[in-house]
Amino acid sequence: MNAIFETPLYPYTRHADQDAETPVRRKVVIVGAGPVGLAMALDLAQQGIEAVILDDNDKVSFGSRAICFAKRPLEILDRLGAGKPMVDKGVVWNLGKVFFDERKVYDFNLLPEEGHQFPAFINLQQYYFEQFLVDRLREIEAEGAPVELRGGSRVSSVEDKGDHVSLTVETPEGPYPLEADWLIACDGAGSPVRSMMGLDFVGRVFEDNFLIADVVMEADFPTERWFWFDPPFNRGQSALLHKQPDGVWRIDLQLGWDIDKEEEKKPENVIPRLKAMLGDDVDFELEWVSIYTFQCRRMEEFRHGRVLFAGDSAHQVSPFGARGANSGLQDVDNLGWKLKLVIDGTAPESFLDTYDVERVQGADENILNSSRSTDFITPKSETSRIFRDAVLDLSEHYEFARPLVNSGRLSVPCVHDGSPLNGVDALPGGPARTRPGAPCPDAPVGNGYLLAKLGGRFTVLTYEADAPDTFTAGPITAHRVALTAEDDTTGAIRERFVGTGGSAVYLIRPDQHVVARWDAFDPSAVADALKRASGQEV
Amino acid sequence: MADLTLTPNIPGGDDFYADLLAAHERLSKEESDAFNARLILILANHIGDREALSQALDAAKATD
Numbered sequence: 150m151n152a153i154f155e156t157p158l159y160p161y162t163r164h165a166d167q168d169a170e171t172p173v174r175r176k177v178v179i180v181g182a183g184p185v186g187l188a189m190a191l192d193l194a195q196q197g198i199e200a201v202i203l204d205d206n207d208k209v210s211f212g213s214r215a216i217c218f219a220k221r222p223l224e225i226l227d228r229l230g231a232g233k234p235m236v237d238k239g240v241v242w243n244l245g246k247v248f249f250d251e252r253k254v255y256d257f258n259l260l261p262e263e264g265h266q267f268p269a270f271i272n273l274q275q276y277y278f279e280q281f282l283v284d285r286l287r288e289i290e291a292e293g294a295p296v297e298l299r300g301g302s303r304v305s306s307v308e309d310k311g312d313h314v315s316l317t318v319e320t321p322e323g324p325y326p327l328e329a330d331w332l333i334a335c336d337g338a339g340s341p342v343r344s345m346m347g348l349d350f351v352g353r354v355f356e357d358n359f360l361i362a363d364v365v366m367e368a369d370f371p372t373e374r375w376f377w378f379d380p381p382f383n384r385g386q387s388a389l390l391h392k393q394p395d396g397v398w399r400i401d402l403q404l405g406w407d408i409d410k411e412e413e414k415k416p417e418n419v420i421p422r423l424k425a426m427l428g429d430d431v432d433f434e435l436e437w438v439s440i441y442t443f444q445c446r447r448m449e450e451f452r453h454g455r456v457l458f459a460g461d462s463a464h465q466v467s468p469f470g471a472r473g474a475n476s477g478l479q480d481v482d483n484l485g486w487k488l489k490l491v492i493d494g495t496a497p498e499s500f501l502d503t504y505d506v507e508r509v510q511g512a513d514e515n516i517l518n519s520s521r522s523t524d525f526i527t528p529k530s531e532t533s534r535i536f537r538d539a540v541l542d543l544s545e546h547y548e549f550a551r552p553l554v555n556s557g558r559l560s561v562p563c564v565h566d567g568s569p570l571n572g573v574d575a576l577p578g579g580p581a582r583t584r585p586g587a588p589c590p591d592a593p594v595g596n597g598y599l600l601a602k603l604g605g606r607f608t609v610l611t612y613e614a615d616a617p618d619t620f621t622a623g624p625i626t627a628h629r630v631a632l633t634a635e636d637d638t639t640g641a642i643r644e645r646f647v648g649t650g651g652s653a654v655y656l657i658r659p660d661q662h663v664v665a666r667w668d669a670f671d672p673s674a675v676a677d678a679l680k681r682a683s684g685q686e687v
Numbered sequence: 688m689a690d691l692t693l694t695p696n697i698p699g700g701d702d703f704y705a706d707l708l709a710a711h712e713r714l715s716k717e718e719s720d721a722f723n724a725r726l727i728l729i730l731a732n733h734i735g736d737r738e739a740l741s742q743a744l745d746a747a748k749a750t751d
Contacts, residue, residue: 538724
């Protein structure tokens, strides 16, 4: 067992708030120090907003758990200063094999699009992911950012008082009261905050169990993703093998709903299955086994007054497509700058309802995609199975059927079509992928990359177009990033942002989604779009 | 987007129909079901037009 599980990273220590005469009021309290809570605190604290994380534990996640992190979350983490160490440690793979019944039906190379700073995804154990976030948090804390991580601190009551939230925090030395202007619940699928507030978690689609095993292979096994549909060693279910750092392989065996969890977890039951998967001649050591249960559902609303829900506390999906932790990080990306505008008094509180609108859209997209994957992997009717098997049979011989094989559609960011924050699309011949609401794709710019230049503020991006260096509408200032044809070393800017015309002007949000675009800079049009996107009266 | 063709369009229709039945000869019900599923997927891919495919799904639903 890896020692990283065992080491307290943020042990309980007594805090002055516990000895205060009257409850201390904090700006933002975050419940839960998982991937989402930690990233949320980094985002807020780096914008100068006081963020206090409360977690009942004091260690990183036990076992590998979430292990696949997609490009967009890595880009978000890079903005927070934590992306690069993750990519350095993580495993990047592009090759995969698909098996059906007893045979391999095809193999593939993902051939990711070029011109991005970050890979399409990495495999990295959740405990490393959390460790890197805690490292980064300590780094900005040392630089004076207003962030705190309180371990051994369990929230036992939550009450929304209208203009603040009142909490009780249980510690090894007893409870203390605490207040927060805003509370963000990042406390996972079983969210105690959600339960304490009596909120429901609706839309159950299906229930399933997965046996998750971390295996250390002694043989030289290729860095590929192997996926089995209905294999002889796990009839009627699926199996997945892929690589993590440190020579650890992750094996997921779908078990169905009606199983004896304790029985299935026993090594004498697990090892024969693994041998049937890997072959008798492969030596391996079982490092960690767990059974994971999932459901597909979401809260009806992610904002309840001064309490906001992010990550699994708000929405839960099947693991196919790695849409759990990845979508939680996109919640963070969406919420951080909006909360900053509201706390600064620049935008009204109702501006936070756009977090609900946009991330509910994201959650529904994730639930739809992961439900489709689950329906393909475990067909729910005889006809569904007949078509699924037909696709797999055809995929062995004909290329056309391979895109229909669905073992998970990798998490991609949501395009917020129809968002109330979007402005006009006035760029004739502009590419569809960068329409208003879309996240900006990365592209090489000179010797660097575009997204690193955009950073985390409102930006006016110009390509072969004039505009002022800064542009102000009310209390909000957008900064210009000016590109010329010379900066577009690979043609990716033209292809991804310009299209058929010769120039482009984009207004981009702090979370790097497009607000509006034009072929030339028009001050009154940009002012309108900037006001709308920052919650000001238009 | 092309409209779904719902007027006679296969030259030698009787021959095609005979070929279709012949392909199912000596197949079990299960094998026939699998054959039909493969055939639908192959034909759908050939058509490729999402609008025409949606119209085909609707046309197949209307049995009264």
